[in-house]
Amino acid sequence: xxxxxxxxxxxxxxxxxxxxxxxxxxxxxxxxxxxxxxxxxxxxxxxxxxxxxxxxxxxxxxxxxxxxxxxxxxxxxxxxxxxxxxxxxxxxxxxxxxxxxxxxxxxxxxxxxxxxxxxxxxxxxxxxxxxxxxxxxxxxxxxxxxxxxxxxxxxxxxxxxxxxxxxxxxxxxxxxxxxxxxxxxxxxxxxxxxxxxxxxxxxxxxxxxxxxxxxxxxxxxxxxxxxxxxxxxxxxxxxxxxxxxxxxxxxxxxxxxxxxxxxxxxxxxxxx
Amino acid sequence: xxxxxxxxxxxxxxxxxxxxxxxxxxxxxxxxxxxxxxxxxxxxxxxxxxxxxxxxxxxxxxxxxxxxxxxxxxxxxxxxxxxxxxxxxxxxxxxxxxxxxxxxxxxxxxxxxxxxxxxxxxxxxxxxxxxxxxxxxxxxxxxxxxxxxxxxxxxxxxxxxxxxxxxxxxxxxxxxxxxxxxxxxxxxxxxxxxxxxxxxxxxxxxxxxxxxxxxxxxxxxxxxxxxxxxxxxxxxxxxxxxxxxxxxxxxxxxxxxxxxxxxxxxxxxxxxxxxxxxxxxxxxxxxxxxxxxxxxxxxxxxxxxxxxxxxxxxxxxxxxxxxxxxxxxxxxxxxxxxxxxxxxxxxxxxxxxxxxxxxxxxxxxxxxxxxxxxxxxxx
Amino acid sequence: xxxxxxxxxxxxxxxxxxxxxxxxxxxxxxxxxxxxxxxxxxxxxxxxxxxxxxxxxxxxxxxxxxxxxxxxxxxxxxxxxxxxxxxxxxxxxxxxxxxxxxxxxxxxxxxxxxxxxxxxxxxxxxxxxxxxxxxxxxxxxxxxxxxxxxxxxxxxxxxxxxxxxxxxxxxxxx
Numbered sequence: 001x002x003x004x005x006x007x008x009x010x011x012x013x014x015x016x017x018x019x020x021x022x023x024x025x026x027x028x029x030x031x032x033x034x035x036x037x038x039x040x041x042x043x044x045x046x047x048x049x050x051x052x053x054x055x056x057x058x059x060x061x062x063x064x065x066x067x068x069x070x071x072x073x074x075x076x077x078x079x080x081x082x083x084x085x086x087x088x089x090x091x092x093x094x095x096x097x098x099x100x101x102x103x104x105x106x107x108x109x110x111x112x113x114x115x116x117x118x119x120x121x122x123x124x125x126x127x128x129x130x131x132x133x134x135x136x137x138x139x140x141x142x143x144x145x146x147x148x149x150x151x152x153x154x155x156x157x158x159x160x161x162x163x164x165x166x167x168x169x170x171x172x173x174x175x176x177x178x179x180x181x182x183x184x185x186x187x188x189x190x191x192x193x194x195x196x197x198x199x200x201x202x203x204x205x206x207x208x209x210x211x212x213x214x215x216x217x218x219x220x221x222x223x224x225x226x227x228x229x230x231x232x233x234x235x236x237x238x239x240x241x242x243x244x245x246x247x248x249x250x251x252x253x254x255x256x257x258x259x260x261x262x263x264x265x266x267x268x269x270x271x272x
Numbered sequence: 273x274x275x276x277x278x279x280x281x282x283x284x285x286x287x288x289x290x291x292x293x294x295x296x297x298x299x300x301x302x303x304x305x306x307x308x309x310x311x312x313x314x315x316x317x318x319x320x321x322x323x324x325x326x327x328x329x330x331x332x333x334x335x336x337x338x339x340x341x342x343x344x345x346x347x348x349x350x351x352x353x354x355x356x357x358x359x360x361x362x363x364x365x366x367x368x369x370x371x372x373x374x375x376x377x378x379x380x381x382x383x384x385x386x387x388x389x390x391x392x393x394x395x396x397x398x399x400x401x402x403x404x405x406x407x408x409x410x411x412x413x414x415x416x417x418x419x420x421x422x423x424x425x426x427x428x429x430x431x432x433x434x435x436x437x438x439x440x441x442x443x444x445x446x447x448x449x450x451x452x453x454x455x456x457x458x459x460x461x462x463x464x465x466x467x468x469x470x471x472x473x474x475x476x477x478x479x480x481x482x483x484x485x486x487x488x489x490x491x492x493x494x495x496x497x498x499x500x501x502x503x504x505x506x507x508x509x510x511x512x513x514x515x516x517x518x519x520x521x522x523x524x525x526x527x528x529x530x531x532x533x534x535x536x537x538x539x540x541x542x543x544x545x546x547x548x549x550x551x552x553x554x555x556x557x558x559x560x561x562x563x564x565x566x567x568x569x570x571x572x573x574x575x576x577x578x579x580x581x582x583x584x585x586x587x588x589x590x591x592x593x594x595x596x597x598x599x600x601x602x603x604x605x606x607x608x609x610x611x612x613x614x615x616x617x618x619x620x621x622x623x624x625x626x627x628x629x630x631x632x633x634x635x636x637x638x639x640x641x642x643x644x645x646x647x648x649x650x651x
Numbered sequence: 652x653x654x655x656x657x658x659x660x661x662x663x664x665x666x667x668x669x670x671x672x673x674x675x676x677x678x679x680x681x682x683x684x685x686x687x688x689x690x691x692x693x694x695x696x697x698x699x700x701x702x703x704x705x706x707x708x709x710x711x712x713x714x715x716x717x718x719x720x721x722x723x724x725x726x727x728x729x730x731x732x733x734x735x736x737x738x739x740x741x742x743x744x745x746x747x748x749x750x751x752x753x754x755x756x757x758x759x760x761x762x763x764x765x766x767x768x769x770x771x772x773x774x775x776x777x778x779x780x781x782x783x784x785x786x787x788x789x790x791x792x793x794x795x796x797x798x799x800x801x802x803x804x805x806x807x808x809x810x811x812x813x814x815x816x817x818x819x820x821x822x823x824x825x
Contacts (some may be wrong), residue, residue, distance in 0.1 A: 559716070
């Protein structure tokens with residue numbers, strides 16, 4: 001590994017839109033590190049799709065690569081059209097929790113069910129950050145947000161577990177307090193086929209942390225570290241003991257026939 | 273058995289003609305969601321596209337269907353989706369995105385009777401204004417309206433050609449009657465069918481979203497590092513989400529590239545528009561009543577002419593104005609509660625008396641007798 | 652040929668739509684202009700079904716049938732509903748298995764025991780529509796050759812022979 005590595009070689013010379021201390025920056029650089037370590041000098045074999053939300057700006061327009069910035073929640077359908085017509089390209093979706101498992105949830109489940117050959121990286125900041133901190137499907141129970149001033153009365157969705165159930169080939173969850181693990185997980189996913197999902201729990205001090213009483217993003221990272229439970233340990237813990245914890249690690253790694261394989265086999269048969 | 277050996281004669285359903293035309297136009301990707309009365313398009317393409325190496329897929333909803341089609345277009349392939357009113361509602365957000373990102377694609381709306389699920393299997397023409405103003409913001413649409421199986425075929429090919437030529441989504445606004453009826457159709461021989469493909473950039477080019485009215489369009493994976501976005505962007509695809517000038521420049525160009533071509537895009541069938549006292553403006557299945565009504569009215573000594581719109585948007589103002597300059601009265605029959613009517617009134621600007629003839633419910637067509645009655649009333 | 656407007660009506664499952672499609676296709680093979688439309692209730696079986704075919708040498712404008720030149724009724728309800736829309740000098744074809752009461756009419760009437768014959772010949776009611784088709788094509792003047800090709804192209808080669816046999820039987824009975 002080259003010590004002099006800088007993510008700049010993959011980036012357009014534009015100002016990044018992220019607040020200081022944003023977890024999105026960590027996810028961006030760990031992805032680029034992973035690509036670099038896998039030997040991709042350029043990102044010309046990749047297509048990046050994203051929706052609407054802070055994390056959708058990670059690839060678009062910053063990566064020197066093809067990037068398609070879609071509507072809120074619709075990155076996975078667009079990625080479907082691209083991947084099916086250009087199966088030779090790596091199609092990567094970046095999105096937030098609101099984008100991927102809020103407004104776009106149905107597409108997420110169906111893409112996993114179809115085993116569409118894409119990698120979805122979901123930056124889970126547990127809040128609608130770009131719009132100023134409204135409750136998200138991932139917001140912890142009782143957390144105060146601008147639309148739950150008395151604390152959220154809903155329980156959050158476990159997107160990683162859902163991806164496993166829906167049929168994903170690879171699922172992992174890490175936090176921005178685990179950059180090395182996150183990077184290794186991205187590398188692993190990039191070498192696989194089928195539907196791959198990586199959830200990166202990430203800090204948003206501006207829209208979530210401050211209201212929740214965190215002074216800075218370091219405090220949030222410390223909180224992630226404390227709350228993180230390796231999946232191996234979580235397996236023997238009770239539901240109650242796991243409340244408020246962040247289960248991290250690899251949820252599944254398996255092989256299933258992928259959508260690209262089954263569709264192109266069908267095309268071949270139709271042409272006989 | 274005169275024409276048995278003439279292989280170019282077919283007896284097709286409108287939806288089947290649309291699907292076959294898509295294949296001929298070079299469509300390689302279809303995504304859709306089941307809906308009456310458009311499902312036959314998906315069914316035919318599910319069979320036909322794999323035979324020509326294309327992909328047809330049923331998505332989880334209409335949001336995903338049009339999203340996948342736009343994605344396929346950025347992968348460098350001609351793509352289509354087909355739906356009806358309720359699905360067309362869901363597609364509006366991505367129609368706006370396709371307009372803003374200048375993505376060629378074809379959206380077929382086989383109109384049925386709304387609002388809401390209304391009468392799902394019955395014909396209506398209530399999506400005329402939706403096809404013009406359905407998505408939010410300032411945009412322009414190109415909308416074609418077939419009135420026969422032959423035109424389902426011809427206008428589908430034309431829709432693909434216009435999409436590629438103008439780099440914009442095209443709406444084929446069909447209706448249940450035209451989509452479900454079967455008619456004799458004549459397939460032109462291949463060399464007489466024009467197929468247009470999008471302009472691709474030269475390797476040195478970098479401006480895919482401006483600097484000219486219709487910029488060249490790269491595909492992903494071609495090394496152009498194209499940045500596609502539905503947010504306001506400059507000629508290079510870089511977002512400017514607050515800059516007034518960038519927004520004006522972009523949105524005015526996108527509208528202008530269509531509006532400036534309005535005359536060229538006007539596609540109409542006319543009859544005696546320079547010499548009539550009573551005129552008719554009609555489109556889609558409703559227009560099938562005009563031929564018999566006109567014949568009977570003429571037999572009664574009435575001077576009558578008509579303009580039948582094969583393209584609805586941009587509204588063919590110039591040719592409709594011509595009719596309003598000669599005819600004193602203009603009848604606008606439509607299976608909705610006045611949508612084209614107001615356009616004709618606007619264009620007429622008080623010159624002619626514009627008379628609505630509307631019928632909704634049960635999918636019942638306006639008959640030649642009803643139209644004739646209106647003509648006689650107006651005379 | 653002047654314009655001929657045909658209405659075929661019965662219940663869902665009686666092959667009304669298939670008969671209309673084959674008639675239309677056969678007329679196209681005979682060089683005619685054709686428009687064929689159909690309607691049926693939401694249920695696939697048992698509700699009213701209707702197929703309309705307009706055949707002409709000239710371009711066809713209005714695609715729906717108002718007063719028909721020919722009515723084929725495969726159920727009593729269909730006859731009761733559509734007889735009033737048959738032109739006075741028109742042709743009426745009924746499946747006499749189901750249509751028992753025919754009001755007084757000036758239309759030239761053919762009573763074909765289509766369903767009975769289909770059951771007797773093939774042991775299955777489903778071929779009754781082909782017998783009606785035989786009567787229809789004979790009345791209208793659509794060629795046997797064109798209709799047999801239309802049967803093949805519409806229903807597929809596998810079942811073409813038996814349907815063609817039923818169709819020829821229908822012609823001979825009218």
